Amino acid sequence: MAQMAKKIYIMVVSEIPGFNDRDLRVRMPELNIISEIEPVLIAKNPPAEITPAVWLKLAREIYQRADSAIGFVVMHGVDNLLFSACALSYLLPNFPRPVIFTGGQTGNVEVNNMETRANLVNSIQTANFPVAGVGLMFGNRLLRACQAIRSLDEPVNVFTAPLNGILGRIDFSIRLFDKISPPAKGRSRLYQKLNINLAVKDASPLLLADGLSEADKAKDGLIVNAGRYRQLPPPALDLIAAAGNLPVLVWSRKISSAALAPKNMILANHLTWESAVTKFMWARAQTDKIKELKELMAEDVAGEFLE
Amino acid sequence: MRFYFAADNSAEERLQKRFSRLIEILSQAGVLVMSNLADRNLSGFSAPELEKIEQSGELLLEKMDGLIIEGTRPPSESGYLIAIALTHQKPVLYLCEKGKQINQNLVHLQQDKNTGKLLTLKNYAEKDLERVILEFLQTIEKGEGRQLPTIKFTLRITARIERYLQWKTHNTNITKADFLRALIENLIDRDEEYRKFVKKD
Numbered sequence: 001m002a003q004m005a006k007k008i009y010i011m012v013v014s015e016i017p018g019f020n021d022r023d024l025r026v027r028m029p030e031l032n033i034i035s036e037i038e039p040v041l042i043a044k045n046p047p048a049e050i051t052p053a054v055w056l057k058l059a060r061e062i063y064q065r066a067d068s069a070i071g072f073v074v075m076h077g078v079d080n081l082l083f084s085a086c087a088l089s090y091l092l093p094n095f096p097r098p099v100i101f102t103g104g105q106t107g108n109v110e111v112n113n114m115e116t117r118a119n120l121v122n123s124i125q126t127a128n129f130p131v132a133g134v135g136l137m138f139g140n141r142l143l144r145a146c147q148a149i150r151s152l153d154e155p156v157n158v159f160t161a162p163l164n165g166i167l168g169r170i171d172f173s174i175r176l177f178d179k180i181s182p183p184a185k186g187r188s189r190l191y192q193k194l195n196i197n198l199a200v201k202d203a204s205p206l207l208l209a210d211g212l213s214e215a216d217k218a219k220d221g222l223i224v225n226a227g228r229y230r231q232l233p234p235p236a237l238d239l240i241a242a243a244g245n246l247p248v249l250v251w252s253r254k255i256s257s258a259a260l261a262p263k264n265m266i267l268a269n270h271l272t273w274e275s276a277v278t279k280f281m282w283a284r285a286q287t288d289k290i291k292e293l294k295e296l297m298a299e300d301v302a303g304e305f306l307e
Numbered sequence: 308m309r310f311y312f313a314a315d316n317s318a319e320e321r322l323q324k325r326f327s328r329l330i331e332i333l334s335q336a337g338v339l340v341m342s343n344l345a346d347r348n349l350s351g352f353s354a355p356e357l358e359k360i361e362q363s364g365e366l367l368l369e370k371m372d373g374l375i376i377e378g379t380r381p382p383s384e385s386g387y388l389i390a391i392a393l394t395h396q397k398p399v400l401y402l403c404e405k406g407k408q409i410n411q412n413l414v415h416l417q418q419d420k421n422t423g424k425l426l427t428l429k430n431y432a433e434k435d436l437e438r439v440i441l442e443f444l445q446t447i448e449k450g451e452g453r454q455l456p457t458i459k460f461t462l463r464i465t466a467r468i469e470r471y472l473q474w475k476t477h478n479t480n481i482t483k484a485d486f487l488r489a490l491i492e493n494l495i496d497r498d499e500e501y502r503k504f505v506k507k508d
């Protein structure tokens with residue numbers, strides 16, 4: 001890799017009301033004393049409308065700038081942020097620079113909001129550190145993106161994570177913990193495919209009553225959200241069996257074993273929901289063989305497995 | 308009043324002595340000082356307070372009334388600390404001994420119409436250090452360095468007080484909070500004892 005220039009790219013993914021990416025350095029001149037920054041506009045969609053096409057573009061734009069960057073900050077509204085950040089974790093394995101997602105509490109990022117501004121300052125400072133991987137910076141914590149979940153009762157720490165997913169804290173300065181990854185030694189890759197031809201089912205008696213439709217059978221895979229169950233309900237097992245050779249990802253943090261499950265079922269019980277969905281999209285884009293799919297889903301790609 | 312003071316903790320002894328002097332001046336002026344220098348980092352907070360702040364997601368610098376940096380040998384995080392302090396509308400005093408040039412990025416920041424109101428850059432001679440600091444404190448107290456009341460303060464009141472505040476501010480342009488702030492400012496101006504305490508500075 002060529003010698004690094006001291007530059008941090010701010011990838012603007014969500015619309016920022018009353019704010020233009022070109023104005024960032026003027027509106028927040030204090031950013032220039034931390035590092036040289038360069039805003040890059042990726043999309044102006046409201047965050048709830050950010051789709052896999054934007055994730056792929058974002059990954060590509062980041063990968064292309066790796067040599068001239070010391071880090072990346074991604075400005076993104078809270079809605080869909082976890083999906084976007086998890087997707088980036090899988091699309092850019094072994095990426096040698098920090099990619100820090102941040103934004104504001106509201107659906108849209110508002111640059112005039114003090115918390116959003118502080119999150120941005122903290123993210124830029126974090127992106128200066130020689131670390132790697134995709135993280136979230138909100139409030140006073142840095143979290144591993146693919147272990148984070150939405151926090152319902154903490155207004156400023158918008159996301160939370162198990163202890164192992166907390167990579168740093170801010171007191172007066174930013175303190176990164178030892179578990180944060182140093183720049184990876186493995187080969188950095190850019191994946192440019194995600195399989196979006198998947199159906200998502202909720203494993204509730206009501207929603208599974210209709211079984212598998214013809215449209216579902218035409219998909220490349222199913223994802224069953226069984227998050228509330230310790231044991232899969234019979235309609236869910238019937239659905240998996242009816243799927244035949246179609247791979248079915250069952251997500252539940254409480255089901256402990258898939259030993260007696262049909263062979264087309266893949267159990268994701270050590271991943272967050274967003275991480276499970278995006279990892280399946282990534283893995284399913286690489287293979288249609290169940291055995292390989294199971295291997296890919298079992299592989300630690302981005303430190304995503306929860307203890 | 309709480310201040311965060313940052314300086315290069317690996318600077319030569321001559322500067323270390325000056326940092327200690329600076330902390331002493333602030334302490335004598337009634338300021339609670341927290342600093343990146345040994346043992347003072349979190350000294351102004353109790354363990355439950357720290358736990359509460361950590362849980363809430365707030366930053367400790369939000370709890371400060373201002374930031375002072377001795378930048379003769381700039382500490383590595385000075386840019387970050389200034390940026391986060393300005394983001395939270397906190398006044399910043401950046402000190403540099405006479406003869407040393409202040410970073411041009413900071414000079415540009417001081418010329419900005421918004422951040423310039425909060426950022427004070429000063430070259431000082433050792434004999435002037437006390438005066439420079441006390442002038443800065445007075446500027447903050449007069450409100451010139453802080454355009455907005457930024458310290459959050461939760462106050463529980465009785466129904467009677469609530470009713471009075473409602474009656475007093477109804478059909479005026481004044482909010483209840485503005486009314487209370489004005490009352491307190493008035494009290495400060497008339498408090499002889501406090502004025503003597505401040506003048507001791």
